[in-house]
Amino acid sequence: MxxxxxxxxxxxALTQEVIMRLEATPSPRLREIMQSxxxxxxxxxxxxxxxxxxxxxxxRFLTETGNITDSVRQEFILLSDTLGLSSLVDLINHxxxxxxxxxxTILGPFYVPESPRREFGESxxxxxxxxxxxxxxxxxxxETGEPIVGAEVDAWQNAATGFYAVQQPDVxxxxxxxxxxxxxxxxxxxxxxxxxxxxxxxxxxxVGTLLRDTGRHEWRAAHVHFKVSASGFKPxxxxxxxxxxxxxxSDTVFGVKESLxxxxxxxxxGQLICQHDFVLSPE
Amino acid sequence: MxxxxxxxxxxxALTQEVIMRLEATPSPRLREIMQSxxxxxxxxxxxxxxxxxxxxxxxRFLTETGNITDSVRQEFILLSDTLGLSSLVDLINHxxxxxxxxxxTILGPFYVPESPRREFGESxxxxxxxxxxxxxxxxxxxETGEPIVGAEVDAWQNAATGFYAVQQPDVxxxxxxxxxxxxxxxxxxxxxxxxxxxxxxxxxxxVGTLLRDTGRHEWRAAHVHFKVSASGFKPxxxxxxxxxxxxxxSDTVFGVKESLxxxxxxxxxGQLICQHDFVLSPE
Numbered sequence: 001m002x003x004x005x006x007x008x009x010x011x012x013a014l015t016q017e018v019i020m021r022l023e024a025t026p027s028p029r030l031r032e033i034m035q036s037x038x039x040x041x042x043x044x045x046x047x048x049x050x051x052x053x054x055x056x057x058x059x060r061f062l063t064e065t066g067n068i069t070d071s072v073r074q075e076f077i078l079l080s081d082t083l084g085l086s087s088l089v090d091l092i093n094h095x096x097x098x099x100x101x102x103x104x105t106i107l108g109p110f111y112v113p114e115s116p117r118r119e120f121g122e123s124x125x126x127x128x129x130x131x132x133x134x135x136x137x138x139x140x141x142x143e144t145g146e147p148i149v150g151a152e153v154d155a156w157q158n159a160a161t162g163f164y165a166v167q168q169p170d171v172x173x174x175x176x177x178x179x180x181x182x183x184x185x186x187x188x189x190x191x192x193x194x195x196x197x198x199x200x201x202x203x204x205x206x207v208g209t210l211l212r213d214t215g216r217h218e219w220r221a222a223h224v225h226f227k228v229s230a231s232g233f234k235p236x237x238x239x240x241x242x243x244x245x246x247x248x249x250s251d252t253v254f255g256v257k258e259s260l261x262x263x264x265x266x267x268x269x270g271q272l273i274c275q276h277d278f279v280l281s282p283e
Numbered sequence: 284m285x286x287x288x289x290x291x292x293x294x295x296a297l298t299q300e301v302i303m304r305l306e307a308t309p310s311p312r313l314r315e316i317m318q319s320x321x322x323x324x325x326x327x328x329x330x331x332x333x334x335x336x337x338x339x340x341x342x343r344f345l346t347e348t349g350n351i352t353d354s355v356r357q358e359f360i361l362l363s364d365t366l367g368l369s370s371l372v373d374l375i376n377h378x379x380x381x382x383x384x385x386x387x388t389i390l391g392p393f394y395v396p397e398s399p400r401r402e403f404g405e406s407x408x409x410x411x412x413x414x415x416x417x418x419x420x421x422x423x424x425x426e427t428g429e430p431i432v433g434a435e436v437d438a439w440q441n442a443a444t445g446f447y448a449v450q451q452p453d454v455x456x457x458x459x460x461x462x463x464x465x466x467x468x469x470x471x472x473x474x475x476x477x478x479x480x481x482x483x484x485x486x487x488x489x490v491g492t493l494l495r496d497t498g499r500h501e502w503r504a505a506h507v508h509f510k511v512s513a514s515g516f517k518p519x520x521x522x523x524x525x526x527x528x529x530x531x532x533s534d535t536v537f538g539v540k541e542s543l544x545x546x547x548x549x550x551x552x553g554q555l556i557c558q559h560d561f562v563l564s565p566e
Binding site: 007008009010011014015017018021022024025026027030031032033034036037038039040041042043044045046047048049050051052054055059062063065066067069074076077080083084085086087088089090091092093095097103213214215216250254257258259 | 290291292293294297298300301304305307308309310313314315316317319320321322323324325326327328329330331332333334335337338342345346348349350352357359360363366367368369370371372373374375376378380386496497498499533537540541542
């Protein structure tokens with residue numbers, strides 16, 4: 001049409017057009033997700049006035065992230081982790097400010113189900129390790145402090161080398177430094193292990209480059225992972241962090257929460273002890 | 284720490300922590316982009332209360348998008364196109380509601396630089412095509428209607444099969460249906476071609492699945508692409524759409540603008556004509 005009598009397209013009109021187009025989505029939940037995604041994606045581009053070159057750089061970044069991702073390397077999850085999205089989704093789904101339960105934190109990529117069942121006080125060290133011996137002990141309790149008998153405490157952590165068993169199948173036994181413990185008649189658990197150490201996330205891909213370009217490092221603060229469950233209670237996935245660790249203020253995947261930092265103490269016999277109680281909410 | 288005396292992490296506190304962490308970004312522009320991206324990404328997850336399963340579905344979608352992307356197939360650009368992001372970035376950078384210039388639209392993936400220079404009125408059909416012959420004509424003019432002599436009109440379009448030459452290197456000559464024309468002493472251009480037809484974007488990957496899941500189709504409305512340039516004027520990248528085409532209201536990459544839709548007319552001799560003037564803004 002030869003005149004300029006039509007209204008010109010504007011950024012906000014375009015966003016509305018895309019949202020309107022998505023109205024045809026059969027699933028109401030997918031419709032809600034896609035319309036919100038488009039709104040925020042467009043708002044981002046408008047807010048920063050994204051240039052053609054920057055858009056292309058974004059496409060290139062995603063393409064490289066796709067290229068390095070395979071059945072063992074998941075760079076998109078690393079990206080989500082380092083942008084704080086994984087921790088945010090964990091918070092949205094598993095945290096409740098009103099609750100007295102132990103704060104949750106992310107599962108992480110190294111969880112292996114069906115760890116060996118271990119006795120009260122048994123060691124989960126199956127491999128000669130230069131790690132510092134430690135006793136991990138505590139109780140699983142209700143919000144009112146009552147012990148929970150027969151609760152399962154599924155623990156896993158890295159070796160002094162920085163690696164989890166699942167990362168070193170040719171070096172560590174598959175069940176090294178992981179185990180499922182059961183609380184005793186007083187709701188107590190007792191685990192012999194070694195002190196966990198900080199470790200870097202894989203930083204040789206586009207996410208590592210992005211971390212460096214944004215003045216960040218690739219390290220996680222030292223921690224032991226736990227999944228705690230008991231019949232009639234909400235399952236808990238969390239970490240205990242070592243208060244003496246580096247990177248507590250800059251854990252690269254935003255997993256640290258103040259209430260999960262524990263000061264490890266040395267008892268009169270010289271034994272290093274990490275003591276922490278887990279509080280579960282009723283289902 | 285055994286008590287609950289610390290403040291619990293909340294979604295908004297987590298977002299603030301990520302934003303604060305990005306303060307160390309050396310480049311002010313990258314800092315601005317990343318902080319805005321994180322804000323909008325987190326706001327999206329909070330707005331829809333994204334579940335663990337939905338987050339994993341998103342990771343899976345991006346992984347598949349990465350898997351299918353290679354040197355010829357760019358699924359991330361298709362994703363950007365079908366979410367309206369490519370058109371939005373084009374609008375942000377190349378449109379000006381105040382300007383009287385022809386509205387721009389996206390470049391698209393099929394532009395090939397250095398098309399053959401063609402004479403006034405020359406055909407750009409190099410391949411026996413069952414397409415309907417058409418004359419594309421018009422002027423390149425200033426905002427006040429003065430003809431621009433010697434402007435370059437770089438045109439490209441698909442064949443009646445739906446494919447661009449670059450998509451069918453074994454069938455169509457490489458320079459079929461593209462050419463660089465120059466306006467004459469009256470600012471006019473004249474191109475012999477065939478009527479463009481609607482065509483689908485590649486829909487056998489994750490983006491095609493997303494289109495179907497959101498009740499959409501994969502078709503673009505019929506159009507001819509143009510890059511118009513002249514010394515002293517801002518270059519223009521746009522399309523002319525055929526008013527008789529399907530999908531004008533649902534072009535899958537959101538490229539259609541009202542002012543770019545042209546009714547093709549048949550002259551007394553039976554010749555189909557697409558007439559459109561391009562208005563350029565001064566640099």
